[in-house]
Amino acid sequence: MQQQVTLDDVAQAAGVSLATASRVLNGTTQVRAELRDRVLAAAAELAYIPNAHAQALAGASSRAVGLICHDVSDPYFAGIARGVMRAATEHNLQVILGSTLRDPAQEIAYVSMMRGQRVRAILLIGSGFEDRDWQEAMRRELVPYLTAGGRVAAISRHPGLRVDSVNPENRAGAAALAQALVALGHRDFAVLSGPAALTTVVDRLAGFQDTLTRSGIVLDPDQIVEGSFTRDGGYEAATRLLQAGLRATCVFALTDIMAVGALAAFRDHGLTVPGDVSLAGFDDIPIVGDLTPPLTTVAIPLEELGRRAMTMALRPDKSTRSRIERVAGTVVLRASTASRSARS
Amino acid sequence: MQQQVTLDDVAQAAGVSLATASRVLNGTTQVRAELRDRVLAAAAELAYIPNAHAQALAGASSRAVGLICHDVSDPYFAGIARGVMRAATEHNLQVILGSTLRDPAQEIAYVSMMRGQRVRAILLIGSGFEDRDWQEAMRRELVPYLTAGGRVAAISRHPGLRVDSVNPENRAGAAALAQALVALGHRDFAVLSGPAALTTVVDRLAGFQDTLTRSGIVLDPDQIVEGSFTRDGGYEAATRLLQAGLRATCVFALTDIMAVGALAAFRDHGLTVPGDVSLAGFDDIPIVGDLTPPLTTVAIPLEELGRRAMTMALRPDKSTRSRIERVAGTVVLRASTASRSARS
């Protein structure tokens, strides 16, 4: 921690020039074996750790990427972050973390700081605000790269970039889930929705509707209530739904974490799941399989999603079109949904 | 993203020298109001973002701290990280994240990288390995700062440092929990323990024993099984306990996440909680209140703990003694524990 060992120290200890020492450690050019060994030995001996700032300044591109989320304790983010971290480790990259707590100004500040760090890419997890300043800032900061706020948007800094993104198959997943619920005999649905600005919300809602429409089922608008994508948001939304009058036999929470809250709300109001009402979520975050009853949901390989986002962000692409990748979800039927006939 | 705007550009645009521009932006010295405004205007106009690497190199200490955990998706870490992020934001600091996946070599690598980044401090969450290399490396890297592997160890780089730490009151918390369980009438206990190398394990176990001993209760050694601090670790440990023969009326899982797994294991083996066996955890991670039954546990203010760790790490201290702070826990009795008499 004290006085830092510099490349110069290593070079002197090895009796070679600074340049040679640098070459040895970076392996850019051939260096005579004897000198190479001397340098390596000296570096090890002195416990030399290169100064990342100096390296970045001198031109070797920075080995850092930025990762921005709303909240580190959101399991959805955590799953993705796991994949991101794994990929980062493989590529020997540093990850600079930002947590916005859903404050657009914070997100702008983070992007700015990360640009100051000259990160190679910025991964925005579940980004997207209606905020005017935010949209303008993003357009300015990332010109011309930011075009939409997918649930995972990887904004890379490689030459000629736009906004790439890796998203779950939200629409198809929600449609498949609805299909399964309809197959269980349900005709009356309610939805616990989220902020309309998020593409995730739009897509999942659309997918769900796709199936209902195809099945000739009408989703009553006042059976759709909006909450935040949190446990408490789900609890509140479910409570509002109950107070307004629940007429559905099956409730679809757009995210698992909302479903957790909804489950608690139903219980607190004396409703049993799936006895009185079936409940389904989306994402398959780790905990929902351990709830009582275990939650029916659409499993998204979050870790895989994170790793893909990182991989994509690192892969240069000179085209001007945004790249979009999708990871498929799988409907997981668990005990929180029962066939309608089974109901009372 | 393209060509970066430098301080020099700003200075020229404002018609002042580089030095003056720097002074204006750092507010270190008085600069004539007129010049100051010109510089500020130019900086805003050009959307100037200082190059953090250059700043760090030139001496302004780096504005980054390191945060190392085992797994970003561990709710215990997530809670602490939340507090860390909040404090970091307040202090305008960058957080560099490392996830070791419980690999000592990874942790060493991360500490090294972070030192390369010249971070101000490194926060190790739940660190501690028995690994020989790790211990040696830590001693070398952090000499003379690392003395123990608390659940949260904040290793700061300020002059004359050692290893500071912020820990939950593990011993007292576990003792209080045991007290509550004994008060419910339990006399036969089992414990789902974790890696013996962790101070967390040692302390919680000790606290639990403290109370039992004082109450004249003997904890049968083969009712203590060890698992990893994960959901599956808890499931496996509980399963082993059942296979070996559960003779307890109450099981204490050293961490909530293990309790989650244990609850599932009990259910899978046809035992009801708390009917057949009571179950208690430790930490009060967000989800456990929503389990069925809700889990009795010791609530630790994780976010507060994270914020305190960050605050401490940033606060210089020239003494050679390690600073240790503790945050108290609160026993939260929920439905997963019943009084013994209530049992069958």
Add this chain to the structure above:
DNA sequence: GCGCTTGCTGAAAGCGCTTTCAGCTCTTCG
């Protein structure tokens, strides 16, 4: 009115590293 503070401002010296650009030592071939 002269010598001195006082208050700003600019030139220049690095911070530790990468990377040209020359230069030096051997080979290799005519």
Add this chain to the structure above:
DNA sequence: CGAAGAGCTGAAAGCGCTTTCAGCAAGCGC
């Protein structure tokens, strides 16, 4: 046997910023 490469190595020029260190103008007292 001499010249042209080939293969390494070292000197030096930055990267963008902070921070001395001078320098210059204005304000002060004797």
